[in-house]
Amino acid sequence: MSDKKKERLVSELLKGDLPAGEEARVKETLGKKGLDAGRLAEYEHLWEALAKADVPEPSEAMHDGFRAMLDEAKKTSWRSAAEAPATRSPVRGHGWNRMPAWAFGFSLVVIGWFIGYQLTPRPERGEIKALNAQMKDMKTAILLTKLESPSASERLSAVHYAEDAAAWDDPVRDALVRALNRDPNANVRLAALETLARRTDDSRVRDALVQSIASQDSPLLFLALADVMLDLKDARAVEPFKKIIADPALYYAVRQKLEDTVRRLT
Amino acid sequence: MDTISDNELMADVQRGDLEKLAVLYGKYNRPLFAFFYKMTSDAQASEDLVQNVFCKILKYRDRFRTDDGAFVVWLFQIARNARIDHYHKNKHLQNASEIDDLAVPGPDDPAGDYEKAEKAGRMRAALDRLTDVQREVLILSRFDDLTYEEIAKIMNCRVGTIKARVFRAMETLRLSFRDQENAP
Numbered sequence: 528m529s530d531k532k533k534e535r536l537v538s539e540l541l542k543g544d545l546p547a548g549e550e551a552r553v554k555e556t557l558g559k560k561g562l563d564a565g566r567l568a569e570y571e572h573l574w575e576a577l578a579k580a581d582v583p584e585p586s587e588a589m590h591d592g593f594r595a596m597l598d599e600a601k602k603t604s605w606r607s608a609a610e611a612p613a614t615r616s617p618v619r620g621h622g623w624n625r626m627p628a629w630a631f632g633f634s635l636v637v638i639g640w641f642i643g644y645q646l647t648p649r650p651e652r653g654e655i656k657a658l659n660a661q662m663k664d665m666k667t668a669i670l671l672t673k674l675e676s677p678s679a680s681e682r683l684s685a686v687h688y689a690e691d692a693a694a695w696d697d698p699v700r701d702a703l704v705r706a707l708n709r710d711p712n713a714n715v716r717l718a719a720l721e722t723l724a725r726r727t728d729d730s731r732v733r734d735a736l737v738q739s740i741a742s743q744d745s746p747l748l749f750l751a752l753a754d755v756m757l758d759l760k761d762a763r764a765v766e767p768f769k770k771i772i773a774d775p776a777l778y779y780a781v782r783q784k785l786e787d788t789v790r791r792l793t
Numbered sequence: 794m795d796t797i798s799d800n801e802l803m804a805d806v807q808r809g810d811l812e813k814l815a816v817l818y819g820k821y822n823r824p825l826f827a828f829f830y831k832m833t834s835d836a837q838a839s840e841d842l843v844q845n846v847f848c849k850i851l852k853y854r855d856r857f858r859t860d861d862g863a864f865v866v867w868l869f870q871i872a873r874n875a876r877i878d879h880y881h882k883n884k885h886l887q888n889a890s891e892i893d894d895l896a897v898p899g900p901d902d903p904a905g906d907y908e909k910a911e912k913a914g915r916m917r918a919a920l921d922r923l924t925d926v927q928r929e930v931l932i933l934s935r936f937d938d939l940t941y942e943e944i945a946k947i948m949n950c951r952v953g954t955i956k957a958r959v960f961r962a963m964e965t966l967r968l969s970f971r972d973q974e975n976a977p
Contacts, residue, residue, distance in 0.1 A: 534960035535953065541963070542934060542941065570963050573970065578935045581913050582827045589826070589840040593818055593847055600811050600851050679841040712841055714848045747852060 533560060537567070541574045592680030595687050599718065667699055674702050679712040686718040690725070700726070704735040708742040716748055724755045733759060740767035746781045753788040762792050799864035807854050817864070818847055824936060825872055831932045832876060834917065845875045862946060865938060869947045873929070880925075919969040927962035934959055 536553050539545050545553055558564060666688075673685030686706060689699050706719040720739075726732045736759075740752050749771060756764035768785045771777065777785075799820075805813040822843055829839035849871050850857075857867055920928055926948075933944045934955075941959075945952045 531953070531957065535956045537963070538934075538941070538956035538959040541959070544941065566967070569967050569970075573963060573966050574935070576916055577931060580831060580916055582830050583836055585822060585826045585836075585840055585843065589822070589843060592840075592844050593822070594815075596844065596848055596851070597811060597815060597818075678837065680844060683844070712845070714841075714845055717848070717852075747849075 533557065533562060537562070537570065540567075541570060586680075588678055588680040592683050595684050596714070596718075599687055599721070663696070667696060670699055671702055674706055679710075679715055682706065682710060682712065682715045683718055686715060686722055689722050695726070700729070700732060700735075704732075704739070707735070708739050713745045713747055716743070716745065717751055720748065720751050720755065724758070727755075727759055733761065737761055737763045737767070740764055741770070746778050749781050750784055753784055757788055757791060760792065765789050765792050800859045803854070803857050803864050804859060806850075807857065811851070814847065814851060817850075821865070821868060822847075824938075825868070828869070828872060828932055828936075829876060831920070832928060833879075838879065842872070842875050842879055845879075846872050849875065863943065866943050866946045869933065869939070873947060915970065915973050918973065919966050922969045923962055923965055927958060927965060930955060930958045931962045931966070 536545075536557060540550065540553055540557075554564065554567060557567065670685050670688050673681050673688065676682055676685070686703065689695065689703055700723075703719045703723055707716055707723060710716050710719065720736070723732050723736060727736070736752070736755060740749075740756075743749060743752065752764070753768070756768075768789050772782055772785050772789070799817065802813045802817050806817070825843045825846060826839050829842045830836060833839055833842075846868070850868070857864070861867070920931075923931070930944065930948065933939055933947065934941070939947075941952050941955050945955045948955065
């Protein structure tokens with residue numbers, strides 16, 4: 528019996544891959560070839576011990592992080608181009624039909640707000656403004672703290688929290704840009720990019736996105752940034768993308784995508 | 794493991810029913826976490842890696858082909874690549890996290906717990922003496938749901954190579970345990 532055959536038989540024996548009734552015969556054959564029963568028993572004991580090795584339970588934060596990611600994915604930005612018409616068209620199709628009711632509802636809200644504003648005494652209005660400001664500061668503080676957490680799941684949920692318009696301000700924007708450029712976890716960087724990509728009406732966000740191309744090393748981020756730059760039609764992205772394309776170790780599919788992006792931007 | 798069911802769920806995800814990914818997550822988050830934890834001994838990194846894997850599944854869901862094999866093979870291929878990326882990015886942290894989370898019983902623990910913890914420690918020490926590839930092949934082999942053929946696909950090599958690696962890893966493990974028993 529060759530060593531290879533012996534190795535194969537032991538591996539199959541441990542995994543339970545041998546046909547029924549073969550086990551005893553194989554053990555006998557292995558014994559004759561110098562692999563005694565004691566040694567086989569040691570293998571079997573260790574094999575069992577491997578399966579019983581203690582593993583802690585994953586934390587709730589991991590499950591929460593997955594749920595946050597999935598909820599984010601259900602929003603439009605993570606849908607593939609192929610899915611978009613099927614999922615979006617019904618909304619568009621009914622939009623015009625619902626227009627009168629929609630416009631009426633909106634008008635009521637505007638009128639209600641105007642009357643409420645006029646009737647509210649000035650000191651109370653001031654208090655409400657102060658409360659709103661405090662609430663906004665608190666949201667910003669929570670978000671910034673979570674973005675500094677050692678847990679990637681926490682940082683991911685902070686990025687999703689930043690989508691809340693009430694939490695959006697300059698420190699939040701800067702923190703998201705930092706996350707995009709420096710976070711060690713690619714998921715967090717991706718989530719930061721997707722949140723920032725919804726704020727490209729701000730020229731500082733557009734500048735930060737272009738500058739971040741050079742900071743990235745993940746193919747996922749290259750692809751996502753290419754899509755964002757195509758949406759923005761920002762030709763400043765051409766040079767940093769060309770530098771990435773020059774890397775001979777770049778994945779073929781990523782190279783193709785970036786070359787196409789450069790062609791469409793120039 | 795119900796391969797057809799997994800592949801069907803993934804096909805639904807591809808068609809845009811993303812909630813089906815939650816079903817796959819429910820089924821595989823624990824085995825994936827166990828795989829990463831046994832490879833890294835780092836619970837936090839393992840959680841991040843599990844999340845990373847499902848993020849990639851979502852991102853690249855259109856690349857899964859049901860005729861290429863079982864979903865679980867594709868899942869562990871992604872997991873393997875994610876861990877390799879993680880290793881390269883955090884080389885400097887590897888040694889620091891090796892003894893993280895090893896069970897250390899308190900003074901009130903019964904003797905059985907000491908023995909259990911000692912065995913766990915010895916197993917960890919023995920696993921650490923294996924090469925990365927040997928450790929990986931043993932951990933994958935101990936998932937009942939994965940056959941050697943599937944592990945060969947995950948590790949991109951022949952079935953014969955996997956069986957040889959399992960045997961050599963077991964022999965290294967056995968000798969390592971003997972060394973520990975004979976140590977003063």
